[in-house]
Amino acid sequence: MFDINIIRKDFPILSKTINGKPLIYFDNGATTQKPKAVIDALVKYYSEQNANIHRGVHTLSREATILFEEARKNVAKFIGASEEELIFTAGTTDGINIVASGLNLPGGSEIIVTEMEHHSNILPWQLWCERNNGKLKFIPLNKDGTLQVEKLNELITPNTKVLAITHVSNTLGIINPVKELVKTAKEKGLIVLIDGAQSVPHMKVNVQELGADFFVFSGHKVYAPTGVGVLWMNKNWISKLQLVKAGGGTIKTVSFEKTEYADGTLRFEPGTPNIEGVIGLAAAIHYVNAIGIESISNHEHTLLEHATKQLNEIKEVEIYGNTKNKAGVISFNVKGAHPFDVGTLLDKYGIAVRTGHHCTQPLMSCLHIPGTVRASFAMYNTLEEVDQFIEALKKSIKMLS
Amino acid sequence: MTIKEIEQEIIDEFEIFGEDWEGKYGHLIDLGRSLPKIKEEYKTENRIIKGCQSKVWLHSEVKDGKIVYTADSDAIITKGMVALMIRVLSGQKADDIVSAELDFINKIGLKEHLSPTRANGLVSMIKQMKLDALALSRSTNYEPPTKN
The missing domain is CATH 3.90.1150.10 (Aspartate Aminotransferase, domain 1)
Known part of the structure; x- marks a missing residue:
């Protein structure tokens, strides 16, 4: 109610x-304000549950790990995903950077974004283009601010590899017809990333239905703490996307010569993650679900x-x-x-x-x-x-x- | 008048508004409107002060050994603040400008504009005015006035 x-x-x-x-x-x-349920979850975590995760055999560590992985399940469910496809990041910007740097595109590739993108969904691609002789192209807007959807087809060439689009414009609030755009892009074999920073807080999102390869959003815009976000990727990418960050917790075995990385999402989460942020995000999603x-x-x-x-x-x-x-x-x-x-x-x-x-x-x-x-x-x-x-x-x- | 004297004059002028922020901002807007505009040819990219959400153009020159400023902005409240800064600093000696503390901003209740998050660039504006004064006073043809 x-x-x-x-x-x-x-x-x-x-x-x-x-x-x-x-x-x-x-x-x-x-950024949104935070409900007491989220604030309380953070206080409770540090008062009663704090331990590093995925490592210790002791009770606290085990319990904190369960909390963290429960959070992954619940957040995944919230966007219609499975937890095997959900990576915790520092936020939308972080997620886009991980994808842009990890796709291993051939030099000279073209990437298509829109004229209404947030800088976060332009700069990581622009940087890639500068370093790899690539080309960034923009889907133009109509006078009313909506996308000229039909222009996507014209922009695609044999060199075009990626479509990166925002689900909802942060400036104008316009909801883009992402399903239609994804369909066109997929027919041409493009990799698609959707920036969901402004859609997840405002509408029901189902990443399976959207059909993209990647979907990113930030916790703090959906009532969760700052510094935590989500990168969802289609399960085919979990083993394919190149790592841009490596470190503790991402491995099976390490020797001086070679490292064998862990399977699954953990390989994308090096170092001690933002445990409190993830727990806060789960509390926020729980609150949103209750409303x-x-x-x-x-x-x-x-x-x-x-x-x-x-x-x-x-x-x-x-x-x-x-x-x-x-x-x-x-x-x-x-x-x-x-x-x-x-x-x-x-x-x-x-x-x-x-x-x-x-x-x-x-x-x-x-x-x-x-x-x-x-x-x-x-x-x-x-x-x-x-x-x-x-x-x-x-x-x-x-x-x- | 010295910088301190002009600051005091402005403090007195704003005092009548007391806690009435609408009156205060109304006055600031009026000051902005009265600002003698910068010459159009001076509204160039290199005269834009960086760090402002609104655009501020500042032109600084030496006249009779004193630093004279003209400026403009595309936002009227910013322009009001520009007008205040010009009233205080324009026509003063470079040394006095560089060492001015300008605590009148606090006293007239506009200190929120000094906060870095405002990005309106009052801080940048003051810094640029001081830098210009310093640069102009170091240039070869600058002669400080013998008497004030």
């Missing part, structure tokens, strides 16, 4: 005041519609990516005002939004704007908060005009 009042009580930070006003946190696209991702999705959609409708009524406001199929993100500008000015004044009213280019500078140059103001919603935001945001925005516009 989705009860917003109960949910809000689960997030301690929401009772904070900013500049003397109750905090309205609309910067969830950057229900569909209910969260519906609630955020209601907020989005309410905000969009009211923003559309303000004549100075221009919304970017004003399309139907969106996750709980809304990006806009006030005509004649810099996003920095709007964000600064909203902050004075206690409203946290993000301003700037949102790590999507290529997208900003496509739209010919320096940046936007972005409000992004989470399960704990309310319609009343949206109304207060609109009121504060109107006052800000008055001050700036």
